[in-house]
Amino acid sequence: MHAKARLLSVTGRQAVDRPPVLCTGGMMNAAIVEVMTRSGHTLPEAHHDATLMAALAADVARETGFENFGIPFCMTVEAEVLGSAVDFGSLTCEPKIITERYPTVDAVAFAPVQSLLTQGRIRVVAGAAHLLATQYPETPIIGSLTGPISTAASMVDPITFFKELRKKPEAAHRLLAYVTEFLVAYARVLIEAGVTIIGIGDPTATGEILGPKMFSAYAVPYLNKLIAGIHDAGVPVLLHICGDMNTVRSLIPTLHADAISTDAMVNLRELKADYPQLITMGNLSTFLLESGSTAEIVRHTRRLLRDGIDILSPACGLSTSTSLSHIQAFTRTAKGEG
Numbered sequence: 001m002h003a004k005a006r007l008l009s010v011t012g013r014q015a016v017d018r019p020p021v022l023c024t025g026g027m028m029n030a031a032i033v034e035v036m037t038r039s040g041h042t043l044p045e046a047h048h049d050a051t052l053m054a055a056l057a058a059d060v061a062r063e064t065g066f067e068n069f070g071i072p073f074c075m076t077v078e079a080e081v082l083g084s085a086v087d088f089g090s091l092t093c094e095p096k097i098i099t100e101r102y103p104t105v106d107a108v109a110f111a112p113v114q115s116l117l118t119q120g121r122i123r124v125v126a127g128a129a130h131l132l133a134t135q136y137p138e139t140p141i142i143g144s145l146t147g148p149i150s151t152a153a154s155m156v157d158p159i160t161f162f163k164e165l166r167k168k169p170e171a172a173h174r175l176l177a178y179v180t181e182f183l184v185a186y187a188r189v190l191i192e193a194g195v196t197i198i199g200i201g202d203p204t205a206t207g208e209i210l211g212p213k214m215f216s217a218y219a220v221p222y223l224n225k226l227i228a229g230i231h232d233a234g235v236p237v238l239l240h241i242c243g244d245m246n247t248v249r250s251l252i253p254t255l256h257a258d259a260i261s262t263d264a265m266v267n268l269r270e271l272k273a274d275y276p277q278l279i280t281m282g283n284l285s286t287f288l289l290e291s292g293s294t295a296e297i298v299r300h301t302r303r304l305l306r307d308g309i310d311i312l313s314p315a316c317g318l319s320t321s322t323s324l325s326h327i328q329a330f331t332r333t334a335k336g337e338g
Contacts, residue, residue, distance in 0.1 A: 025070025026144025050127030133194025147202020
């Protein structure tokens, strides 16, 4: 099977020869320093140029062995479009938000969503998707989005935002509904450009941060609205849930994503046994990928294969200093090549 057919078969619950091995981009991108210095296609320049972004995505896939292209290489595209100040980082440091645009949820100005789609780097990411789709039709392109809670917390001072989820629920719901509408529109731009699948990373929407009540009230409904909007555009969705999900474990099956990716501390074999309807994705420790031995990486990858995990991927964001040989040990083992 070629890589695109394999991934779409997994998300479509059809038989495959083996699990795909992926790195989605966004919060989980594999643009490590070693790949960039070898190729000459580097960040932060590639954040702003569609041709460079596409070239770097192709470099990452070729060098690492991951069976997809993952774009963009950060989680700040949405925040920049929505008015927050972004530091675009360096070769070794990913972009980060310097200042959120608004101090409180009541202060947010709701610009027409369609007017946002030509701003910031949206057209850069879409342009990269189009180039990749044209040049590599058998390789899946994952367009990575920042989820609703994390996007809202990148617009509004996050400490204030979390307080106002409790104190100002009406305003908080209004903001999250607007953010979700924007994210659906952004996803559709990427799908029209040629993206095969959408990956959602919402690292702020965790049971550890929100607790089960707030996760149920805010994370689940807006993630599901976003997923429904993407499904309406005809593509599957991969959803990453960060952290320890014990407090919200029973809510995971209520999320409508086509695959659920989890952090390294989650036992995916047990999650799959408890909820056999889930397509599971993950969850090789990124700490292990950075600091472990090759033998440990191979051993843990083989365990994921034995456990019947449907899609293999890193458990969270990769350090830019991760060794290429460590990533290759993961991907080659996942493919049965060593």
